[in-house]
Amino acid sequence: MKQLIILFSFCTHLLCSQSIQDCKRRFTTYLNYKGNLNAFVKFEKSAIHIYNAAGKKEFSIYENELQNLAYFLQNSTFQEQVQFWESKKRGTSSYLPQETKLKQGTPKQGAETKLFQGFRIAIDPGHFATNLKEAAVEQKYLYFKAKKAGFPYDSVKIFESALSFNTALILKTMLEKEGAEVMLSRSQSNFTSFNCTYSQWISEHKNRVLDSLQKAGKLSPAKKASLLKAKPYDVFWGFFRDFDLQNRAEKINRFKPDISVIIHYNVDEKNAPWRDFTETNFTMAFIGGGFTVGNMLGTEMKTNFLRLLLSPQLDLSETLAAQTVQQFHRLLNIPIAKQKDAVYLMKSSMPSASRGVYCRNLLLCRQINSVLVYGEALYQDNSAEAAQLMKWESNYEGITTSERTLKTAEAYFEGLKAYVNEKK
Numbered sequence: 170m171k172q173l174i175i176l177f178s179f180c181t182h183l184l185c186s187q188s189i190q191d192c193k194r195r196f197t198t199y200l201n202y203k204g205n206l207n208a209f210v211k212f213e214k215s216a217i218h219i220y221n222a223a224g225k226k227e228f229s230i231y232e233n234e235l236q237n238l239a240y241f242l243q244n245s246t247f248q249e250q251v252q253f254w255e256s257k258k259r260g261t262s263s264y265l266p267q268e269t270k271l272k273q274g275t276p277k278q279g280a281e282t283k284l285f286q287g288f289r290i291a292i293d294p295g296h297f298a299t300n301l302k303e304a305a306v307e308q309k310y311l312y313f314k315a316k317k318a319g320f321p322y323d324s325v326k327i328f329e330s331a332l333s334f335n336t337a338l339i340l341k342t343m344l345e346k347e348g349a350e351v352m353l354s355r356s357q358s359n360f361t362s363f364n365c366t367y368s369q370w371i372s373e374h375k376n377r378v379l380d381s382l383q384k385a386g387k388l389s390p391a392k393k394a395s396l397l398k399a400k401p402y403d404v405f406w407g408f409f410r411d412f413d414l415q416n417r418a419e420k421i422n423r424f425k426p427d428i429s430v431i432i433h434y435n436v437d438e439k440n441a442p443w444r445d446f447t448e449t450n451f452t453m454a455f456i457g458g459g460f461t462v463g464n465m466l467g468t469e470m471k472t473n474f475l476r477l478l479l480s481p482q483l484d485l486s487e488t489l490a491a492q493t494v495q496q497f498h499r500l501l502n503i504p505i506a507k508q509k510d511a512v513y514l515m516k517s518s519m520p521s522a523s524r525g526v527y528c529r530n531l532l533l534c535r536q537i538n539s540v541l542v543y544g545e546a547l548y549q550d551n552s553a554e555a556a557q558l559m560k561w562e563s564n565y566e567g568i569t570t571s572e573r574t575l576k577t578a579e580a581y582f583e584g585l586k587a588y589v590n591e592k593k
């Protein structure tokens with residue numbers, strides 16, 4: 170087998186300087202959900218040993234490799250990282266360091282320098298449904314008769330995709346004014362990441378996509394046959410949901426961002442099936458981490474795990490997410506969620522040391538190769554929030570919006586500003 174030669178640069182950036190102890194701390198603080206990974210990763214004074222699910226050692230990483238490896242994992246494609254894992258297992262990988270290169274945005278000096286000059290920022294506005302037909306498939310909407318006295322509308326009708334996209338457009342405008350290069354993972358509020366609506370994807374692209382996935386060996390003939398017969402609702406939950414998320418992550422990674430912002434609006438889970446208001450409201454944000462035994466069986470999870478273990482992305486994401494949650498709390502005046510405030514925080518997240526920031530192994534938190542924040546600013550089903558979110562009577566630079574959505578975009582912007590200023 171041909172020896173895999175990996176070319177990449179030395180990283181002399183302060184943020185990349187790290188030790189086995191740093192990786193161990195990262196493992197304990199962010200990644201090892203309730204000791205689930207104790208058998209997969211073993212730390213020694215100068216080495217990290219990686220084991221497979223059968224208890225067999227796959228490879229070791231030594232302290233003098235850490236800098237280069239962290240740089241490589243942050244600056245390579247997923248396929249190159251998988252190749253690296255395989256070659257490391259065979260003991261055939263080697264590295265040829267090149268000249269110093271920084272990934273982090275590097276603002277130019279001078280009086281006219283804008284804060285985000287040199288930064289590439291990706292924004293993923295969550296979901297896609299902005300009508301009742303598609304929302305019935307995706308299940309990310311509120312639609313019920315408003316029974317509360319004083320509520321300004323007869324009924325509540327809110328599509329999360331419309332809010333997240335509107336927030337993303339405003340945030341993009343704010344960041345571009347400050348010099349950032351910004352990409353959105355989808356181009357319209359009713360579009361999926363494939364630049365068409367879900368209904369269009371079903372009628373115009375589904376058959377062709379399933380065909381080519383089967384030909385590439387990524388979809389079994391049986392699964393393809395069942396998807397061809399399935400209703401749009403079942404195609405979404407059995408296939409499209411993850412397919413779209415995966416595409417968002419791939420688009421974002423191709424853009425090579427310094428920072429990624431994933432925008433969502435939450436609901437009170439205790440208020441299911443959301444036929445009335447809640448008076449509860451909490452703010453929170455997610456970053457990667459929180460891996461379990463089951464997560465360490467497949468190549469995708471393991472490869473992304475290694476990047477999160479060896480690179481400083483989780484530490485930096487915690488800083489960014491902490492700043493973002495503080496701004497949600499300050500500008501939107503919403504209490505910060507404690508772990509006991511939601512079942513998913515208790516059962517599938519690890520609390521970080523920062524208030525309201527939780528490590529959760531969500532597909533985007535794991536697959537996006539950059540510092541990131543996955544924001545859940547507020548509960549849309551809170552009666553006061555719903556009233557404000559439905560009132561699209563404001564304008565920001567030609568973008569029609571609500572005061573509340575504009576405030577949310579401002580909170581993301583202020584969080585990013587605080588993060589960049591702190592890291593300067």
Ligand SMILES: [Zn+2]
Pocket residue numbers: 295296309329433434
């Ligand atoms: Zn969402």
